[in-house]
Amino acid sequence: MTIGIVGLGLIGGSFAKAYSDNDEHKVLAYNRSKEVIQAAYNDKAIDGELNEGNIKDCDLILLCLYPQLCIDYLTKMAPYICKDAMVIDCCGTKELICQSCYPIAKQYGFTFIGGHPMAGRHFSGYAYSTKTMYNGASMVLVPEDLNDTKSIERAKKLLSPIHFGKFTICDYDRHDAMIAFTSQMAHVVSNAYVKSPTAKNHDGFSAGSYKDLTRVAWLNETMWTELFLENKKHLIKELDYFITALQEYKTAMENDDAETLKKLLADGKHCKEEIDGITGE
Amino acid sequence: MTIGIVGLGLIGGSFAKAYSDNDEHKVLAYNRSKEVIQAAYNDKAIDGELNEGNIKDCDLILLCLYPQLCIDYLTKMAPYICKDAMVIDCCGTKELICQSCYPIAKQYGFTFIGGHPMAGRHFSGYAYSTKTMYNGASMVLVPEDLNDTKSIERAKKLLSPIHFGKFTICDYDRHDAMIAFTSQMAHVVSNAYVKSPTAKNHDGFSAGSYKDLTRVAWLNETMWTELFLENKKHLIKELDYFITALQEYKTAMENDDAETLKKLLADGKHCKEEIDGITGE
Numbered sequence: 001m002t003i004g005i006v007g008l009g010l011i012g013g014s015f016a017k018a019y020s021d022n023d024e025h026k027v028l029a030y031n032r033s034k035e036v037i038q039a040a041y042n043d044k045a046i047d048g049e050l051n052e053g054n055i056k057d058c059d060l061i062l063l064c065l066y067p068q069l070c071i072d073y074l075t076k077m078a079p080y081i082c083k084d085a086m087v088i089d090c091c092g093t094k095e096l097i098c099q100s101c102y103p104i105a106k107q108y109g110f111t112f113i114g115g116h117p118m119a120g121r122h123f124s125g126y127a128y129s130t131k132t133m134y135n136g137a138s139m140v141l142v143p144e145d146l147n148d149t150k151s152i153e154r155a156k157k158l159l160s161p162i163h164f165g166k167f168t169i170c171d172y173d174r175h176d177a178m179i180a181f182t183s184q185m186a187h188v189v190s191n192a193y194v195k196s197p198t199a200k201n202h203d204g205f206s207a208g209s210y211k212d213l214t215r216v217a218w219l220n221e222t223m224w225t226e227l228f229l230e231n232k233k234h235l236i237k238e239l240d241y242f243i244t245a246l247q248e249y250k251t252a253m254e255n256d257d258a259e260t261l262k263k264l265l266a267d268g269k270h271c272k273e274e275i276d277g278i279t280g281e
Numbered sequence: 282m283t284i285g286i287v288g289l290g291l292i293g294g295s296f297a298k299a300y301s302d303n304d305e306h307k308v309l310a311y312n313r314s315k316e317v318i319q320a321a322y323n324d325k326a327i328d329g330e331l332n333e334g335n336i337k338d339c340d341l342i343l344l345c346l347y348p349q350l351c352i353d354y355l356t357k358m359a360p361y362i363c364k365d366a367m368v369i370d371c372c373g374t375k376e377l378i379c380q381s382c383y384p385i386a387k388q389y390g391f392t393f394i395g396g397h398p399m400a401g402r403h404f405s406g407y408a409y410s411t412k413t414m415y416n417g418a419s420m421v422l423v424p425e426d427l428n429d430t431k432s433i434e435r436a437k438k439l440l441s442p443i444h445f446g447k448f449t450i451c452d453y454d455r456h457d458a459m460i461a462f463t464s465q466m467a468h469v470v471s472n473a474y475v476k477s478p479t480a481k482n483h484d485g486f487s488a489g490s491y492k493d494l495t496r497v498a499w500l501n502e503t504m505w506t507e508l509f510l511e512n513k514k515h516l517i518k519e520l521d522y523f524i525t526a527l528q529e530y531k532t533a534m535e536n537d538d539a540e541t542l543k544k545l546l547a548d549g550k551h552c553k554e555e556i557d558g559i560t561g562e
Contacts, residue, residue: 118488138485168485178486181479186490189470191549192526196519198462199556204419204449205459207399209467212493217553221546225539232534238477239531243524245473250520253513258506265502268472272498275480 001158004050004058005029006073008036010121011090012064013129016045018162021131025161028054030073036126056082060158062115063089066226071100074112083109086151086158090115092179092223093231094142094172102144113155114142114172116179117164124220136165142172180234185242187224188235190217282439285331285339286310287354289317291402292371293345294410297326299443302412306442309335311354317407337363341439343396344370347507352381355393364390367432367439371396373460373504374512375423375453383425394436395423395453397460398445405501417446423453461515466523468505469516471498 003019005012008031019025028050031037040046048054055061055077063070070089081087087110091097094114105112119137121128139159143151146169156167170178193199194217202210228235245264252261284300286293289312300306309331312318321327329335336342336358344351351370362368368391372378375395386393400418402409420440424432427450437448451459474480475498483491509516533542 118486120488137488140486166485175486177479178483181477182483182487182491185474185477186494188527188530189474189494190490191546191553192523192530193466193470194552194556195526195549196462196466196522198458198519198522199552202459202463202556204447205399205421205456206463207401207418209471209497210463212496213467213470214553214557215493216490218550218559219546221543221550224546225543228530228534228542229537229539232537236531236534238479239527241477241479242473243527243531245476246469246520246524249469249473249509250517250524253509253517256510256513258510261509262502262506265472265500265505268476269499269502271475271480272472272495275475275483276495278499 001059002026002028002057004055004061005046005064006050006061006070007031007064008040008046008126008129009064010124010126010129010133011117012062013040013045013126014119014131014133015062015064015090015162016040017043017129017131018134020045020047022161026057028058031126039126052077052080055080058082058085061085061087063087063091066223067091067093067097067230068226070097074101074104078104078108078110081108081110086111086113086155088113088115088141088155088159090117092116092183092227094140094175096230098142098144098172111151111154112144113151114140114175115155116140116142116175122216122218124223135163138166138168139164140168140170140175142170142175146171176231177234180231180238184224184228184231184235185238187216187219188228188239189242190214191219193217282340283307283309283338285336285342286327286345287331287342287351288312288345289321289327289407289410290345291405291407291409291414292398293343294321294326294407295400295412295414296343296345296371296443297321298324298410298412299415301326301328303442309339312407320407333358333361336361339363339366342366342368344368344372347504348372348374348378348511349507351378355382355385359385359389359391362389362391367392367394367436369394369396369422369436369440371398373397373464373508375421375456377511379423379425379453392432392435393425394432395421395456396436397421397423397456403497403499405504416444419447419449420445421449421451421456423451423456427452457512458515461512461519465505465509465512465516466519468497468500469509469520470523471495472500474498 020027027046028048029046030050098114101112301308308327310327311331379395382393
């Protein structure tokens with residue numbers, strides 16, 4: 001297969017390394033910085049640069065830029081893409097990109113499916129990409145028609161060299177609602193948690209729970225700002241649920257109301273148990 | 282040494298196993314349930330039961346019950362404790378227990394130091410205790426007089442068979458303020474996080490951040506209710522800081538204010554970086 005990868009950051013770089021690990025596949029990549037292209041050549045992660053002339057050869061094109069840049073790229077390159085090709089983006093939110101790209105694909109006759117690989121690392125950039133980053137991870141696919149099994153099966157086949165552990169198929173609204181909860185809220189909460197004036201000098205007073213709660217506090221603020229604003233409908237709803245829940249514990253403590261506090265804690269315990277089982281895995 | 286251990290749960294059981302691992306030490310234990318005493322005998326974790334008759338032989342007595350039960354026990358047993366003995370509790374908050382136990386110790390001539398081992402496990406109870414649970418962990422010591430180096434050094438020596446990695450010495454107010462942030466808030470936040478109606482069916486949409494954020498959501502609600510109410514002065518303050526911080530992100534999103542949102546995220550990132558370094562360890 002010939003794979004076009006647009007953007008050689010952590011996400012695109014990891015796809016490039018995974019596909020090029022298998023000699024059967026040819027990887028063509030676009031990246032603004034030529035230094036990264038050179039690094040990818042040195043790593044034998046790419047076979048050439050992706051451009052208007054050769055994008056027609058791609059069986060699969062993976063858009064691995066920030067959302068608006070993906071849309072801009074596809075808008076510009078759509079006339080050159082082969083009708084048999086499949087285009088999948090890898091952005092963290094899906095409504096904007098799907099609403100923008102489904103019609104472009106329809107107009108030019110190729111297939112677009114929204115995608116979101118559930119894997120990442122603390123740091124961004126090609127330098128941190130690895131060929132195994134997606135091994136066993138979940139890949140969310142967002143086709144325009146959930147019953148379009150032909151396209152879904154083709155996407156799975158095109159992605160099979162990546163060794164995802166699981167594919168989750170859903171529409172963009174469900175994706176964005178779920179991701180607001182599982183990922184975006186985790187970043188907001190962690191980022192807010194460390195702002196307490198008490199945070200300094202916690203050394204000697206903390207065990208695993210502080211470490212876990214604040215692991216994702218250090219983040220790429222430019223990327224998350226774009227993703228949060230795109231998904232603000234769902235994220236604001238999650239923040240409301242969460243702040244309301246926190247205020248209930250606070251009120252119970254202010255009232256010295258042990259019975260209510262214990263019930264609130266038991267409620268959360270039972271939610272966790274029901275969702276993930278007792279061990280929380 | 283002869284060590285008295287009051288309460289053979291996760292905390293006391295782990296102390297018993299660690300001390301009894303060394304034949305030089307004799308471990309006497311008190312526990313309400315006789316089944317646990319029998320299990321500890323079977324494990325060779327204890328050499329006998331602790332009672333009014335033999336508590337006078339103890340060089341060190343570790344109180345490993347819930348706070349109020351520790352105070353009740355010490356109040357009842359104080360007349361039988363040797364003047365040379367040191368008593369250390371292991372409760373998660375220190376103001377109530379220290380304010381209650383310092384005067385009891387003074388009245389009967391023995392030494393009381395507040396203690397809090399910074400280690401634990403997901404589950405409570407003797408069955409989960411291990412002789413290595415405290416290896417390398419931090420132990421907080423709360424002496425009545427921070428300049429009482431003689432008692433502090435003696436406590437360290439008495440605890441040396443446990444192989445703590447570090448001792449942190451502070452007064453009870455500092456302990457309780459820090460622990461409200463590092464541990465208690467982490468449990469409230471995690472417990473509240475999973476209450477979102479979106480939480481169900483997150484499978485396929487979550488990577489490491491959801492897992493980390495909700496690891497301690499499953500908790501012992503009876504124990505934490507007592508600890509939270511005892512420490513509500515500090516914990517309510519932390520909840521206020523946190524809710525205020527969360528509302529700032531929410532307002533920025535509601536206003537589509539990318540500049541402010543990015544600044545809020547960068548602020549949190551810089552806090553984390555300053556406190557724990559970029560890698561967050």
